[in-house]
Amino acid sequence: MSLARSVTAGDPAPSVAGLAVQSEGLSKRFGRQVAVDAVDLTVPRGSVYGFLGPNGSGKTTTIRMLLGLVRPTAGGHRLLGERMPDHAAGVLPRIGALVEGPAFHPYLSGLENLRRLDAADRTADPRTASARIGAALDRVGLGAAAGKRYRAYSLGMRQRLALAATILTPRDLLILDEPTNGLDPQGTREVRALLTEIAAEGATVLLSTHLLSEVEQVCTDVGVMHRGRLVAQAPLAELRASAAPRARVETDHPSEAALVLRELGLVEVATAAREATGVLGSVPPEKVVAALVHAAVPVRGFAVNAPGLEELFVSLTGEGFDVSG
Numbered sequence: 167m168s169l170a171r172s173v174t175a176g177d178p179a180p181s182v183a184g185l186a187v188q189s190e191g192l193s194k195r196f197g198r199q200v201a202v203d204a205v206d207l208t209v210p211r212g213s214v215y216g217f218l219g220p221n222g223s224g225k226t227t228t229i230r231m232l233l234g235l236v237r238p239t240a241g242g243h244r245l246l247g248e249r250m251p252d253h254a255a256g257v258l259p260r261i262g263a264l265v266e267g268p269a270f271h272p273y274l275s276g277l278e279n280l281r282r283l284d285a286a287d288r289t290a291d292p293r294t295a296s297a298r299i300g301a302a303l304d305r306v307g308l309g310a311a312a313g314k315r316y317r318a319y320s321l322g323m324r325q326r327l328a329l330a331a332t333i334l335t336p337r338d339l340l341i342l343d344e345p346t347n348g349l350d351p352q353g354t355r356e357v358r359a360l361l362t363e364i365a366a367e368g369a370t371v372l373l374s375t376h377l378l379s380e381v382e383q384v385c386t387d388v389g390v391m392h393r394g395r396l397v398a399q400a401p402l403a404e405l406r407a408s409a410a411p412r413a414r415v416e417t418d419h420p421s422e423a424a425l426v427l428r429e430l431g432l433v434e435v436a437t438a439a440r441e442a443t444g445v446l447g448s449v450p451p452e453k454v455v456a457a458l459v460h461a462a463v464p465v466r467g468f469a470v471n472a473p474g475l476e477e478l479f480v481s482l483t484g485e486g487f488d489v490s491g
């Protein structure tokens with residue numbers, strides 16, 4: 167019996183069940199402008215998925231569609247395996263979202279603001295409210311500033327309070343739009359550590375960012391947006407491997423050189439008119455040179471190209487990424 171047939175009607179297919187977010191052809195037009203163009207997201211459960219792209223590439227609009235804050239022009243999606251928006255009532259309480267800061271009251275303290283939000287959550291037990299709110303404030307590093315009025319909070323503190331609001335109750339999925347925006351370096355480090363911790367506890371985290379370094383530091387998976395399109399999506403380790411250092415041998419005898427590269431254990435060995443290339447892996451470049459000499463392959467030039475993730479993404483999008491932070 168096929169796996170597909172063992173699933174009862176109406177159940178999501180097993181592959182879908184393994185995904186925290188899945189979209190098909192998700193699209194949004196604003197008048198003539200296509201802001202999001204047929205995006206197929208696959209966010210594995212338990213991953214920290216970096217939704218990476220320059221400003222204006224469509225990340226926020228995609229996130230707003232995922233959360234049902236804006237209606238797609240075309241396409242659809244599932245969250246935690248459930249078709250949206252049909253199952254919104256059951257699924258949304260399991261999701262924490264940070265999109266545009268929640269409406270915090272300027273004259274109430276951070277603590278009082280969280281109390282209000284918590285009280286409005288019908289799924290939260292009022293008897294454990296104080297412990298829950300205190301823990302959330304501590305986790306985002308606002309314990310000491312809990313009694314301060316929101317209007318006196320810095321941008322970074324506001325961002326942390328918004329984050330605290332998303333983790334008041336345990337969530338299966340966090341969807342965060344630029345969660346480290348406006349934070350100082352220390353705050354940025356703390357929030358990144360917190361996200362890693364939340365993921366280690368079993369939740370899936372989808373965060374948008376324009377910082378490649380953020381993806382490299384916290385994410386297990388990445389989706390790259392460019393002008394409304396998802397131009398790449400893969401586990402980070404896979405992308406790193408495809409951006410791995412490659413040896414390039416300039417020679418009039420490319421097939422002989424390729425043979426040497428293969429024998430040494432280089433992978434993805436390829437030949438062109440006057441060159442042979444291969445991914446070095448753990449083979450040191452000097453060993454390649456020595457082997458070529460030993461095999462008497464006439465070499466005119468030798469180079470190691472290590473494109474790195476940044477170069478790989480730039481080649482995909484034709485645009486640079488902000489690598490600071």
Ligand SMILES: Nc1ncnc2c1ncn2[C@@H]1O[C@H](COP(=O)(O)OP(=O)(O)OP(=O)(O)O)[C@@H](O)[C@H]1O
Nearest residue numbers: 196199200201219220221222223224225226227228
């Ligand atoms: N409500 C709207 N009406 C018209 N155009 C919009 C609207 N919202 C977004 N856009 C346009 O859609 C495109 C994608 O914007 P979006 O905010 O989704 O990008 P982004 O990648 O999140 O960038 P940023 O980080 O600057 O928010 C932009 O060109 C933007 O101007």
